[in-house]
Amino acid sequence: MKMFWPPVFTxxxxxxxxxxxxxxxxxxxxxxxxxxxxxxxxQFVIEIDKLKQVVRQTLLTDASRLENSAEHSWHIAAMxxxxxxYAAERDIDVFRVVKMLLIHDLVEIDAGDTYCYDIExxxxxxxxxxAAADRIFNILPADQAVELRxxxxxxxxxxxxxxxxxxxxxxxxxxxxxxxxGGKMWQHHGxxxxxxxxxxxxxxxxxxxxxxxxxxxxxxxxxxxxxxE
Amino acid sequence: MKMFWPPVFTxxxxxxxxxxxxxxxxxxxxxxxxxxxxxxxxQFVIEIDKLKQVVRQTLLTDASRLENSAEHSWHIAAMxxxxxxYAAERDIDVFRVVKMLLIHDLVEIDAGDTYCYDIExxxxxxxxxxAAADRIFNILPADQAVELRxxxxxxxxxxxxxxxxxxxxxxxxxxxxxxxxGGKMWQHHGxxxxxxxxxxxxxxxxxxxxxxxxxxxxxxxxxxxxxxE
Numbered sequence: 376m377k378m379f380w381p382p383v384f385t386x387x388x389x390x391x392x393x394x395x396x397x398x399x400x401x402x403x404x405x406x407x408x409x410x411x412x413x414x415x416x417x418q419f420v421i422e423i424d425k426l427k428q429v430v431r432q433t434l435l436t437d438a439s440r441l442e443n444s445a446e447h448s449w450h451i452a453a454m455x456x457x458x459x460x461y462a463a464e465r466d467i468d469v470f471r472v473v474k475m476l477l478i479h480d481l482v483e484i485d486a487g488d489t490y491c492y493d494i495e496x497x498x499x500x501x502x503x504x505x506a507a508a509d510r511i512f513n514i515l516p517a518d519q520a521v522e523l524r525x526x527x528x529x530x531x532x533x534x535x536x537x538x539x540x541x542x543x544x545x546x547x548x549x550x551x552x553x554x555x556x557g558g559k560m561w562q563h564h565g566x567x568x569x570x571x572x573x574x575x576x577x578x579x580x581x582x583x584x585x586x587x588x589x590x591x592x593x594x595x596x597x598x599x600x601x602x603x604e
Numbered sequence: 605m606k607m608f609w610p611p612v613f614t615x616x617x618x619x620x621x622x623x624x625x626x627x628x629x630x631x632x633x634x635x636x637x638x639x640x641x642x643x644x645x646x647q648f649v650i651e652i653d654k655l656k657q658v659v660r661q662t663l664l665t666d667a668s669r670l671e672n673s674a675e676h677s678w679h680i681a682a683m684x685x686x687x688x689x690y691a692a693e694r695d696i697d698v699f700r701v702v703k704m705l706l707i708h709d710l711v712e713i714d715a716g717d718t719y720c721y722d723i724e725x726x727x728x729x730x731x732x733x734x735a736a737a738d739r740i741f742n743i744l745p746a747d748q749a750v751e752l753r754x755x756x757x758x759x760x761x762x763x764x765x766x767x768x769x770x771x772x773x774x775x776x777x778x779x780x781x782x783x784x785x786g787g788k789m790w791q792h793h794g795x796x797x798x799x800x801x802x803x804x805x806x807x808x809x810x811x812x813x814x815x816x817x818x819x820x821x822x823x824x825x826x827x828x829x830x831x832x833e
Contacts, residue, residue: 413817416686420777421784423682424665427675436653446656449678453652453706457645457748470699473706477682519686548649555650588642 412516419514422484429483432490432564433549438556444480444488451544452476458544461584464536475530475541478523482507491549491574492566504531539581546575547585554592558601567603568593641745648743651713658712661719661793662778667785673709673717680773681705687773690813693765704759704770707752711736720778720803721795733760768810775804776814783821787830796832797822 429444452473459469480488485507489496508527512520530538550571553561561571571593579586596602658673681702688698709717714736718725737756741749759767779800782790790800800822808815825831 409813410817413687413690413813417780417817419686420679420683420780421665424679424781426678427664427671428666428668435656436650437657439657442656443675445678446672446674449655449674449681449706450649450653452678452681452702454649456703456706457648457744458642461642470702473681473699473702474685477678477685477702515686551646551649552653584638584642588639588646 415514415516416519419511422511422514423481425484426481429480429488431488431549432560433552434556434560436552436555438559442552444483447548448477448480451541451548454544454548455541458582458585459540461582462536462540463581463583467536467540471526471537472541472544475526475538476544478527479530479541479545481511482527484511490564491546492564492570533577533580536581539577541581543578543581543585546578547582547589550575550589550592554596554601557599558596561596561602565603568597571602644743644745645748648740651740651743652710654713655710658709658717660717660778661789662781663785663789665781665784667788671781673712676777677706677709680770680777683773683777684770687811687814688769690811691765691769692810692812696765696769700755700766701770701773704755704767705773707756708759708770708774710740711756713740719793720775721793721799762806762809765810768806770810772807772810772814775807776811776818779804779818779821783825783830786828787825790825790831794832797826800831 426448427443427445430441431444431447433442433447434440435442455469455472455476459467459472462472482504486500486503489500508524512524512527514520515523529535530541533539533542553559560566572590575589575593576586578589593602597604655677656672656674659670660673660676662671662676663669664671684698684701684705688696688701691701711733715729715732718729737753741753741756743749744752758764759770762768762771782788789795801819804818804822805815807818822831826833
């Protein structure tokens with residue numbers, strides 16, 4: 376379906392003069408250079424559309440279908456805006472958290488989603504995702520490729536307050552979905568309480584109050600026979 | 605499926621003492637008050653999950669299915685991070701653009717998506733969406749309800765550089781999708797070039813270079829028989 380891409384911008388790149396430029400931020404850059412840069416950015420915009428096809432092991436809250444990684448990324452980016460008051464450290468850069476969350480799953484376009492309770496899948500996860508990051512971010516102009524890769528690396532390493540808070544949201548959201556759908560996916564995958572706690576307790580580092588909340592959800596899920604002890 | 609909600613946090617709200625709090629930002633607030641606030645925020649997080657069910661009249665770039673408004677919101681929020689250099693005015697608050705884009709379609713949970721070329725649907729669109737905003741944002745604690753409503757109002761009014769740039773991205777993304785899918789949805793709805801130009805040319809106010817790019821896409825679409833003259 377990409378047969379129409381890329382369009383040939385001969386009209387824009389050759390016959391128009393730079394004096395036609397109106398963007399304040401484009402001053403000093405020729406229109407041909409701008410359009411070459413913009414082509415790469417649009418190519419990336421088209422590439423990341425594929426994230427809408429990566430299916431996760433989380434049901435929507437009405438249990439009607441599994442969610443995809445683009446929707447998930449939107450959901451937790453919005454959660455960052457709503458819940459940053461619970462971050463472990465005061466005065467974190469919430470915009471950097473949002474940027475990380477918007478791009479944190481892009482590597483799944485090549486590497487697929489690895490279910491957080493899939494021990495086997497995690498064996499080569501890092502390797503698959505590094506290769507994906509190498510390819511995908513480099514579709515962008517070099518300066519942006521470096522910027523987004525640094526954000527993704529920061530999220531993966533989890534060494535900053537922002538990345539730890541982002542990781543907490545990345546775990547809290549599916550936990551809420553599992554709870555509201557009566558634990559269907561936990562039961563489907565035979566996941567038990569100990570594993571859920573082990574995989575989620577790092578939330579405490581990024582957002583202690585949210586972990587307290589999550590731990591209570593887990594206890595309630597066990598009490599309500601949604602999650603096996 | 606919401607039968608398990610809300611969980612009863614008796615353990616957290618009554619037996620634990622405030623001295624157990626660890627969040628720096630939670631100092632001075634009792635845990636019971638914090639949990640009451642967090643309950644409202646989580647209720648909102650669950651409510652907005654419904655945006656994943658609102659189907660738009662835009663195909664994914666591989667034309668495999670229509671996209672939904674949550675995916676769309678994610679896509680254009682990422683575009684804001686990538687393309688803000690093309691905003692009409694220098695030094696816009698990109699984070700505010702991203703926040704607007706993440707929440708701009710939430711009213712569709714009640715009001716549905718109104719196709720941008722649906723003249724009839726636009727007659728009562730504003731009224732339907734105002735009512736939706738009144739309900740949905742007020743699920744949040746009052747301070748956040750006010751904050752998000754102000755962001756949504758700003759986007760709707762389009763009177764700030766940030767809202768005009770946000771609106772430009774909201775239009776560029778489906779245009780790119782229409783182009784990469786050979787104009788299938790334009791043809792399906794019998795939409796012609798004049799209407800596409802009329803509905804999209806306000807992009808020029810928020811991002812002149814992106815409108816130049818979009819105008820060329822439209823011309824190429826006509827030349828390639830994807831869009832009727």
